[in-house]
Amino acid sequence: MAQTIADELQSDVRRMAGMHYALTLAEQPQNTPPPAGKYPFYVNHYGCPSAYYLERPEYYDAPYNTLIYADSLGKLTPMGRDVLRKVEWLRNDARDKTGELTELGKQQAREQARQMVELLPEIFTDRCFVDGRSIVDNHCLLTLGEVSLEMSRAHHSMRMNADASHRSSMWMNPVDKELEAMRSDSLTMARYADFIGRWAPDDVRLMGILFNDADFANGIDASALSRQLFDLACSTQYVENTGSLSLYDVFTPEELHRHWLRRNAWAYIRYGGCTLNGGYQPYEQRRPLWNLIHMGDSIMTLDYPVVHLRYTQESVVMSLVCLLDLDGYGVQTSNLDSLEALGWADYRIAPLGGSMMMIHYRSGIDDPDPLVRVLLNGHEARMPIESDCEPYYHWQDVKRYYLRKLYAYAKERNDE
Numbered sequence: 001m002a003q004t005i006a007d008e009l010q011s012d013v014r015r016m017a018g019m020h021y022a023l024t025l026a027e028q029p030q031n032t033p034p035p036a037g038k039y040p041f042y043v044n045h046y047g048c049p050s051a052y053y054l055e056r057p058e059y060y061d062a063p064y065n066t067l068i069y070a071d072s073l074g075k076l077t078p079m080g081r082d083v084l085r086k087v088e089w090l091r092n093d094a095r096d097k098t099g100e101l102t103e104l105g106k107q108q109a110r111e112q113a114r115q116m117v118e119l120l121p122e123i124f125t126d127r128c129f130v131d132g133r134s135i136v137d138n139h140c141l142l143t144l145g146e147v148s149l150e151m152s153r154a155h156h157s158m159r160m161n162a163d164a165s166h167r168s169s170m171w172m173n174p175v176d177k178e179l180e181a182m183r184s185d186s187l188t189m190a191r192y193a194d195f196i197g198r199w200a201p202d203d204v205r206l207m208g209i210l211f212n213d214a215d216f217a218n219g220i221d222a223s224a225l226s227r228q229l230f231d232l233a234c235s236t237q238y239v240e241n242t243g244s245l246s247l248y249d250v251f252t253p254e255e256l257h258r259h260w261l262r263r264n265a266w267a268y269i270r271y272g273g274c275t276l277n278g279g280y281q282p283y284e285q286r287r288p289l290w291n292l293i294h295m296g297d298s299i300m301t302l303d304y305p306v307v308h309l310r311y312t313q314e315s316v317v318m319s320l321v322c323l324l325d326l327d328g329y330g331v332q333t334s335n336l337d338s339l340e341a342l343g344w345a346d347y348r349i350a351p352l353g354g355s356m357m358m359i360h361y362r363s364g365i366d367d368p369d370p371l372v373r374v375l376l377n378g379h380e381a382r383m384p385i386e387s388d389c390e391p392y393y394h395w396q397d398v399k400r401y402y403l404r405k406l407y408a409y410a411k412e413r414n415d416e
Contacts, residue, residue: 005345009257013248016260017234018346019267019314022051022104023353023377025111031119032380035389038361038371039122042299043307044292047112047355048314050105050146051238052139053094054231060091060098063228066220070211079250080210083229086245090232093239101142102238108353109146115378116307117154120359123305126155132162132309135173140164140311147309171291172312176284188269188276195336196262201226201255209250230259265336267346271319273332282323282330283409285316289323290406292358293399296372303365318350324402326356326374326381351377360395370395 008015015021034040054060067084070076076084101109117124130151134144141164148162169175203222206229211217233247248256273279288310299306322330329349331342339345354377362370371392374381380391385401387393 005340005343006257008345008347009260010253013256014234014237015345015347016248016256017237018260018263019318019350019352020234021347021351022108022237023351025108025115025353025378032373032391034361034371034373034392037363038367038392039363040120040359040361041123041302041305042296042360043116043120043123044295044310044358044360045116045308045355046288046310046312046317046320046357047143047147048317048350048352049137049139049143049311050101050108050112051352052099052101052105052142053097053238054235055099057094057098059228059231060087060094063087063225063232064091066225066228067210070216070220073216075211075213075216077210077212080212083210083247083250086236086247087229087232089245090235090239099138101139101146103240104238105139105143105352106146109143110150112353112355113147113150114154116357117151123307124151124155124158125305126157128155128158128305128307130158130160130307130309132160132311133168133172134162134164134311135169135313136164136166137313140313144309144311147311171287172310173316174284174287179281179284182277183270183281185277188274191276191334191336192265192269195265199258199261201251201258205252206250206255227259230256261340264339264344264346267315267318268336268339268344271315272322272344273330274336275332275334279332280409282319285320285323286406286409288316288320289402293402296358296360296395296399299360300362300370301365314350314352314354317354317356318346321349321356321376323405324356324374325384326376328382328384330384348377356381361392372398 064087067076067080067087071081071084132144132148134140144162148160152158152160203226206226207217207220207222229247229250236245236247268274269277271281273282295308329344331344333342357375359373359375360370361373371389372395373392374383382391383393383398385393385397
């Protein structure tokens, strides 16, 4: 976190993809040794899917159809024809693969599995039991499959289970219709409309470099085409030939930043502590938090190490991280312009290939004072709880803090 968000975006333009940034796992995560006598015995993990092709064919078809029609009329500039070539390649590459993992995504999942095994050798032994669960979503299922296969290579005799069921959605991808209805109330949407209006990219300039006929360009939905090309630009990091397929160059650095600002604010409204719509959106993930607490207590009596792998949507992990208020990401504000200064960035919280891991430590099966440590996307995360051994926290303090938070919300809602 030493770098500012502006520094990070400038140093790696791929981060402009926000929640669709493909996290790089090139370095071993930080690993502060536990207090003397404590060893890890349980991991509760919530992971985002690895990098995948955009979920719907129309993400590729819409910009392609606009550009190929313009080309048929001779309305594209040389730059426009080059953009069409790249869009066509991406569209062909994704045909019949939408929503599936890319090769980079598979590599991400395998690297994540290897890092977990190397980071926690006390847990990943032949006595370990790994229970993997996924929501019924193609890219989450495929991510779990890649992770499970890589872990099984490390320990052939390690007991493993992998499953996916709609029944698991209640604590892996819950839906709260009341909270979701609050997301887009009139006040919130009015403030967001004002925000995106002030941070609109120069779509007129973009049309000018793509089309050679101003009258024709005036008939194009410039804002829609700009968004579509930005989506594809962000997706090029997932595929081979990335170096020759970059679409970032059709935008100026300022335009890229503006696109990201708008997406980041929208993610905050939907999944963060935005007070414009009440500040309660992270509580949609209260069932996963209940599950974290319940499993943390239930596992205490087992005399063998356990790993629970949970793969779900990026949005679920983002809301859960905000509910846990890890590294201050539970921050609440109504000022969408302040998010960058506050350090709230979607790609820091729940990128593709990212995860939240709560690791439990003890000195023995009868240890009255187990500890926990949280890794967010491979880095040790701060919890909003006092501790005399940070980044380790006393489990009883952690449980007490979050139970009080959940009970306070339940009293507010008076429906649980």
